[in-house]
Each structure stands twice: as structure tokens, then as C-alpha cells.
Amino acid sequence: MLASPSEPSSEELLARILTSLDDDKAEDVVQIDLRGKTAIGDYMVIASGRSTRQVSSMADKLVERLKQDFGRLSRVEGKDAGDWVLIDTGDVIVHIFRPDVREFYQLEKMWQPAAPAN
Template identity: 40%
Template sequence: MIQPDELMALVVDAADDKKAMNLITLNLRGVSLISDYFVICHGNSEIQVQAIATEIKKRAEENGARVRGLEGMDTARWVLVDLGDVVAHVFHRDDREYYNIERLWSDAKVVERV
């Protein structure tokens, strides 16, 4: 079984490979019971948003993670990929600022990329 830290790194790499913009990871441990990490990013078009979410799902499954939910692919404005310990939020550029979930979870620590 893949560990939460490994799964988070895999999600970040998958999003990065599809040229996700403004990629931020929030460590929710001690802040929320929802999951350990939120990975938040955006794409510049519906097609890019779908490509990022599809790549995250594909890599997670290839590495033995179970995709608990995938929502928003039809409109590709805000796609949520629920992997349990890690939840990826892939926004369309125009919607990311509007929802501003980083502000909602401002108590969480930002994970620095290595």
C-alpha cells in the first residue's frame, strides 16, 4: 500500500508533468480529518484540466492507490480527485481565484517542493 507522503509526491509529479500551474500542496495533518494533503493547481483550458486530472488518476491507480471519487470532469472547471489521504483539486484558471480554497485552509502548512 502506498504511503500518504509517497502518494502526495506522485500526485504532484503527475500534475507537474501535465504543466499544471501554481501547484501548491497543503499539509492538513492536525488541521482536518478529511485527508492528509490537498494538492491544488490549475490548468489554462478545460482540456488541460482534464489531462491533469486523468494523469493523476492513472498514476495513482498504477501505484496501487484507490481512487475514491472523481468529480467535475464533464465541465472541467474544478475537478476533484479523491485518493483518500490525498485530495487533488484541479481548477480551470478562471475559477481558481474565485474559490480560493488555499485561503479557506490557511491554517494548513504549505509543503515546500524539493
């Protein structure tokens, strides 16, 4: 089934999200494939911003770009505080953190495959 212009595939959505974060100078961007692991989405993206202002700005711009490009409305949590913003686009879950908050929660470790034991 082909996605209509208003309904991008999860891969198209992921690509636009990664481009948006790159354009806004996000740091340490990690993408995690969730397909087959959970029903919350197909991908998770975790990124850092240097300050609460940058974290909030990246979130605002990302939500606006997805709305303009795909007509996709996203749910946003935490933008007012700017320490950790969660953007739920449906197929892709985006977390944008300040570095110390990201280090504290370590979401990547929860979702990435475990290293093989020796």
C-alpha cells in the same frame, strides 16, 4: 507500521501526485498539510490548468497513474465540465481548476494559516 506496495503512505501518494501534475504542466501547484486540522485527509493539493481540456486531461492521467502505480482507485467529481475537478485519493485531496474558477473559490485562503496581525 510500514505501508504495503498497494497501500502507499500519504507522503508517497503526495509525491506521486505532485510529479504527475508537474509532468502535465500544471500551474501554481500548492500543497497544504491538513494533518491535525481535519479528518478529510492528510494533504490537499491545488493546481491550475490553462483550459478545460488540460484540466480534464491532468485529472484523467493522475487517476490512471495512481491506479497503475499503487492500485489506488480515486473518486472524481467535475471532470465532465473541466472547470474544477476534485480527485479524492483518500489521504490526499486534489483540486485542479481553470485559473478564473480557482480565483473565484480561493480554497488556499480557507486552509492556509492566517498571516500574523501587526
